[in-house]
Each structure stands twice: as structure tokens, then as C-alpha cells.
Amino acid sequence: MKTSYAKLSTRFLKSFVKTGLGFYSPFVAYWETTYRCNARCEYCSIGRIGTKHYPSSKELSTEESLKLVDDLHSVGVSIINFNGAESLLRKDIIKLIDHAKSKGMMTILGTNGLLLSKRINGLKDCLDVALVLLDSHIPEVNDDLRKVKNAFNKTVEGIKKAVNAGIDVNIRCFVNQKNKNELGGICELAQRLGVNVHLQPIIKIPVDFEEVSGAEELAVTPKEYIRIVRNLKKKYSCVKTSKAYLNFVDNGGFFNKMPCSSARNTISVKPDGSIAFPCAFYPLKRFDARKLRKLIKTNEFKECLKNEKHDFCENCILSCYFVPALTQNLFGIPRLTKLFLKDYFRNKKWV
Numbered sequence: 001m002k003t004s005y006a007k008l009s010t011r012f013l014k015s016f017v018k019t020g021l022g023f024y025s026p027f028v029a030y031w032e033t034t035y036r037c038n039a040r041c042e043y044c045s046i047g048r049i050g051t052k053h054y055p056s057s058k059e060l061s062t063e064e065s066l067k068l069v070d071d072l073h074s075v076g077v078s079i080i081n082f083n084g085a086e087s088l089l090r091k092d093i094i095k096l097i098d099h100a101k102s103k104g105m106m107t108i109l110g111t112n113g114l115l116l117s118k119r120i121n122g123l124k125d126c127l128d129v130a131l132v133l134l135d136s137h138i139p140e141v142n143d144d145l146r147k148v149k150n151a152f153n154k155t156v157e158g159i160k161k162a163v164n165a166g167i168d169v170n171i172r173c174f175v176n177q178k179n180k181n182e183l184g185g186i187c188e189l190a191q192r193l194g195v196n197v198h199l200q201p202i203i204k205i206p207v208d209f210e211e212v213s214g215a216e217e218l219a220v221t222p223k224e225y226i227r228i229v230r231n232l233k234k235k236y237s238c239v240k241t242s243k244a245y246l247n248f249v250d251n252g253g254f255f256n257k258m259p260c261s262s263a264r265n266t267i268s269v270k271p272d273g274s275i276a277f278p279c280a281f282y283p284l285k286r287f288d289a290r291k292l293r294k295l296i297k298t299n300e301f302k303e304c305l306k307n308e309k310h311d312f313c314e315n316c317i318l319s320c321y322f323v324p325a326l327t328q329n330l331f332g333i334p335r336l337t338k339l340f341l342k343d344y345f346r347n348k349k350w351v
Helices: 006-018 047-054 060-072 091-101 118-124 141-146 151-164 181-192 223-237 241-248 289-295 299-304 319-326 333-344
Strands: 028-034 080-082 108-111 129-132 168-175 196-201 266-267 274-278 282-290
Touching: 006 118, 028 060, 047 333, 060 091, 080 091, 080 118, 080 241, 091 108, 091 118, 118 129, 118 151, 141 151, 151 168, 168 181, 168 223, 181 196, 181 223, 223 241, 241 319, 274 289, 282 289
Parallel strands: 028 080, 028 266, 080 108, 108 129, 129 168, 168 196
Antiparallel strands: 266 274, 274 282
């Protein structure tokens, strides 16, 4: 069962208007369902750091999670991105995704792909988009970055099964020092698999203000990242990293030519059910998502919405908050409308 474009676009327009008028109307929810992870990626220590702050014993129960899906829908959320560390480690994740789908929401899963093949039967009827991490077409390079034996083969097997199940699969590939000279290979692999690829920069992001390790050593400069991706876009149609995002990075990120509106049009939920405000990475304030419907009416919550700019926001280039920010940018609306119409009439990929 695919998400209805008509219903989704209607809810999006309502959210856009309400947010433009200064109200809280999140269209997208980023839900870190767990910080447990079955990989040890060289440029990421979110799993190791995150489980210190949010051990599995503090994760929302299945019942609490199902209610949260209901509450997210009630406040206007139309897209739920289930991620983590690795959401497929949650035994109930398919039940949560299926419940979101039953509410008419678009469902997205961010995954390293290691368990995708094993859980595809449960996902095929409820998942719209799988964002699958793959950093090289060379098994040894990918597995070295992931620090997991046979990771490449497991991930590719999962991608093939997801494609056959009718799920829109997008490869997420982080441009880094180890793969920057061979990215044409992963683009060709994506074309053979019949999927799109999003080339992303490695960004040093924190977990609750605690810096993750490994990112700085592997990251390429913004200028080098832009040059690499622009060249690949000319050669491979499967590269879907947008020109708008590359220009955004080139301009220095948020608060140079574009404000961040993550606090108003997205909602970031941590594994323990706390809402991180203004965003998932810098939780200046925390609210209990289990009280979401009442929470958004409180003065404390409304006061937080008044301050949308913080020191740590400047120069942020996180793509997950870039697209929602476009909805509050007059130059972004025509671009999003164009992308939506292309998807609708040509049946292109969602992401």
C-alpha cells in the first residue's frame, strides 16, 4: 500500500501555511528509535556514545511507541523517518512502521542494510522508502569503513530484495578520504541495482553535545565535496543529491542565505521518547513526547519556538534539516513543487 500523494500534499500545504503563520506544525518526524547498532562505522560513534545516554532499558515500549505514532499524526506529521543507530534491531520496528502506514503517513527507514534481507517480508507492505548505507562498490573498502565482515554482500542482498518487494531504495553514500576517488563505481552499482544514490558529506555531529569521533579524519573539505558530486551528477542520472543542496553547502549552510526552521516544521524524538528541541543534535530543551498533544499548547513550549537561531546552528549543513527548511523559503517552494509534480506524473522515486 503506497502513500497517497493527494493526502500527503494536502497535509503538507496545511503545515506550510500554519508554520508560515508562526504556529508549530511539524510535517516530518525524525525518530531515533534506538541507539543500538550492529556496525562500528569508522566515521561514526553514535551507537557507542548514544547507548551511554539512552540504554535499551530506557527505550519506549511498543505500546508507548504505537501511541506516539498516533500523536505524531494528530499534530500534523505526514512523514516519519525511523532511524537510530540501527532501527532494525528493534523487534517491534515493523509493527511501528506498519501502524504509521495505516495512518496514511509516508514511512522512511534509515538503515545500514545488514538486517534488511532478514526483515524484508515484514517491511514490503508498509515501507515506502529505504535509505541504505553503502560507502563503496569495493567490498573490502566498504567493510573496512563499516568494521563488519561481509557487510557489503549483506547490504547489497538487502537492497536487491527491497527493490523486488517494490520499496523505493536510495543508497546513502558518505564521501570520504577512502572512497572519494572511486565513487563512479558506486554510481554504476546503483544503476545496475535500479536505485538512486545520495552522496553526502561527512559531518561532525554530536550526540547530546558530546562529539562523535572519527569524522574529522575522514571528511573531505566542502569545496572538494561539491566538486566531486557536481562532476558525478553530470555523468550519472542516479545521483540525486540536489543542486540546491550543493549550493546550500557552497554558501556555508544555515543562516548565511537560509534560516533553519527545524524547530517549527520537524520533530526530533529520542529513543527514550523525549523531544529534542530545537533539533536532535543540540537538545537545549527536552519534552516528553508521550504528552505531545498537551505539550504543544503549553506556554513553555511556545516560548521555545520564539528563538530559532542559536550559535551552533550557524554553518550547519545537515541535509535532513535542509529539505524541511526549503518549505519556509520562497525560493524553495517552486523547487519542491517541481519535484513533487515530477514524482506524481512520472512516478519517480520519493527521495
